[in-house]
Amino acid sequence: MLGYLTDVKGIQVGHAQDYEAGTGCTVILCSEGAVAGVDVRGGAPGTRETDLMAPENLVQKVHAVYLSGGSAFGLDGASGAVHYLEKKGIGFDVGVTKVPIVPAAVIFDLTVGDFRKRPDFNMGYEACLNAKAKNDVLGNIGAGTGATVGKYFGDEFSMKGGLGTASIKIGELVVAALVVVNCLGDVTDYDTGNILAGALNKTKTGFANTIESIKNELKSKNFFGRNTTLGVVATNASLSKAGAKKAASMAHDGFARTIRPVHTMFDGDTIFCLSLGNIEADVSTIGILAAEAVAKAVVCAVKSAEPMYGRKAYKSFLD
Numbered sequence: 588m589l590g591y592l593t594d595v596k597g598i599q600v601g602h603a604q605d606y607e608a609g610t611g612c613t614v615i616l617c618s619e620g621a622v623a624g625v626d627v628r629g630g631a632p633g634t635r636e637t638d639l640m641a642p643e644n645l646v647q648k649v650h651a652v653y654l655s656g657g658s659a660f661g662l663d664g665a666s667g668a669v670h671y672l673e674k675k676g677i678g679f680d681v682g683v684t685k686v687p688i689v690p691a692a693v694i695f696d697l698t699v700g701d702f703r704k705r706p707d708f709n710m711g712y713e714a715c716l717n718a719k720a721k722n723d724v725l726g727n728i729g730a731g732t733g734a735t736v737g738k739y740f741g742d743e744f745s746m747k748g749g750l751g752t753a754s755i756k757i758g759e760l761v762v763a764a765l766v767v768v769n770c771l772g773d774v775t776d777y778d779t780g781n782i783l784a785g786a787l788n789k790t791k792t793g794f795a796n797t798i799e800s801i802k803n804e805l806k807s808k809n810f811f812g813r814n815t816t817l818g819v820v821a822t823n824a825s826l827s828k829a830g831a832k833k834a835a836s837m838a839h840d841g842f843a844r845t846i847r848p849v850h851t852m853f854d855g856d857t858i859f860c861l862s863l864g865n866i867e868a869d870v871s872t873i874g875i876l877a878a879e880a881v882a883k884a885v886v887c888a889v890k891s892a893e894p895m896y897g898r899k900a901y902k903s904f905l906d
Contacts, residue, residue, distance in 0.1 A: 589887050590754030592765040593720050595821040597621070597863040600765065601718030602729030602750075603710045609700020609896055610656035612664045613729030613750065614714040615765065615819050618677050620648030621861040624831030625690065628839050629815060630852035633659050636690040637857075642829040646688055650677050651715075652859050653691035654730040654767055654817050657705030665691040667711025692857045694769040694815045696733030698742050699896050725751055726891035730817065734769035735898055736889065737785030738813055739797045744787040747900040748774075751888025753880045760866050762822045762873060764838070764880035768888040770846045771814040771853050773797045777844040777882045784889040784901045791899065798847050815855035816842055818884070820877040823864025830870045835860035837874025841881025 593600055597619055604611025625640045635653075639646045653668050655661035669687045672678055678685030697705075714729065725731075731750030738745045748770065754763035768774060773785025773794065786795045820838045835858045842849045842856060850856050860877065892900040 589883055590763060591723060591752045592763045592819065592821055593722060594754040594763050595761050595823050595863055598821055599718040599720050600722040601714040603714040603717060604729055604732040605704055606732065607700065608704035609733040610696050610704065610706055611729045611732035612653065612655035612661065612706040612710055612714050614668050614718055615652040616715065616718045617650060617861055617863055620650055621863045622647060622826055622828055622831050623649040624828055624835045624860045625857065626832060626835040626839060627857045628850040629854035629856035632855035632857055633662065633693040634691065634857060635662050635665055636688065639688065640690060640828065642832060646679055647828065649688045649690055651687065651689045652819050653689050653711060655691065655693045655706045656696040656730055656733045658693055658695045658697055660705040661693040662691055663708055664706040664711030665689050667708040668715050671712050671715035690859060692817050694730065694734060694767055694817060695813045696769065698813065699733035699735060725887060727893050727895055730767045731888065734767055736768060736770050737773050737797060738771050739786045739800060740795060745898055746784045746787065747892040747895055747898040749888045749892035751884040751891055753883035753887055755876050755880050760824060760868055762876040762880055764818055764820045764877065764884040766816060766818040766881060766884040766888055768816050768885055769814055770816045770849065771851055772846045772848045774885060774889045775845055775847055776886065783886065814853050816846060818858040818881055819861065820858060820881065821861040821863060822873055824862060824866045824868040824873050825864060826862035826870065826873065831860040831862050833870050834874045834877050838877035838881050840878035841885065844882045845885040
């Protein structure tokens with residue numbers, strides 16, 4: 588069993604989606620607050636409220652993380668999460684009210700369904716209403732609804748991505764990850780190196796192998812903004828903001844083990860790290876476990892995805 592992000596106590600996960608439009612959003616609620624860090628590696632990110640997580644800045648805790656489809660338009664849904672939390676009296680106390688801190692990041696899925704419909708304020712609020720401490724629906728759900736992978740040769744030869752999760756437990760220590768896989772590259776099995784989902788060949792009966800194709804062409808294709816893999820890592824270990832940022836940085840190794848290529852100029856790859864406990868653990872250990880959890884979650888995402896929107900999925904090639 589791979590486990591879930593909600594294996595870390597204090598986290599709730601909620602999804603909302605529009606299957607006709609081919610998009611959706613996911614919220615990770617931590618109502619008591621979580622020390623947070625973020626690391627952005629891709630060259631085309633779409634984010635909100637990430638600067639405040641820098642160790643030198645004032646705010647110490649966040650109250651949710653919002654992940655969404657819809658490209659930059661989808662950031663609107665984070666306001667729905669902010670409104671939900673304010674009504675609950677949750678946020679950074681400024682005297683007259685409490686301001687919920689909700690960092691956010693988005694993927695590009697506008698070419699999957701109806702580009703005119705994107706996650707908005709109402710969908711973000713709905714995702715919060717759907718949040719629960721055990722949410723085991725994976726694949727074509729929430730921010731993973733319109734996610735696709737292997738887009739080097741265009742949407743026609745891409746496959747279905749999605750949302751995946753995993754957790755690692757060592758004694759009392761828990762490190763978990765949730766990812767939305769919407770990458771330019773192919774997704775591989777990190778043990779064997781075999782492609783699980785990615786750019787299809789011309790007959791759509793197998794894989795073209797994106798890395799080898801790039802080596803052969805030695806030129807760039809312009810797929811600006813069509814990609815991005817997002818992740819949230821959470822732990823019950825006690826981390827400082829600097830420690831959370833370092834763990835988020837190390838967690839990107841999980842992307843590198845499973846996505847080929849990753850962190851390109853056409854991806855907006857972003858990982859958040861949330862610390863919600865008081866277990867003592869070395870930061871490097873947390874980062875190592877986070878990378879492993881992220882790698883497992885990426886594989887989980889593509890294996891959980893169902894064929895949809897004219898795209899084949901990993902399951903399409905199973906007997």
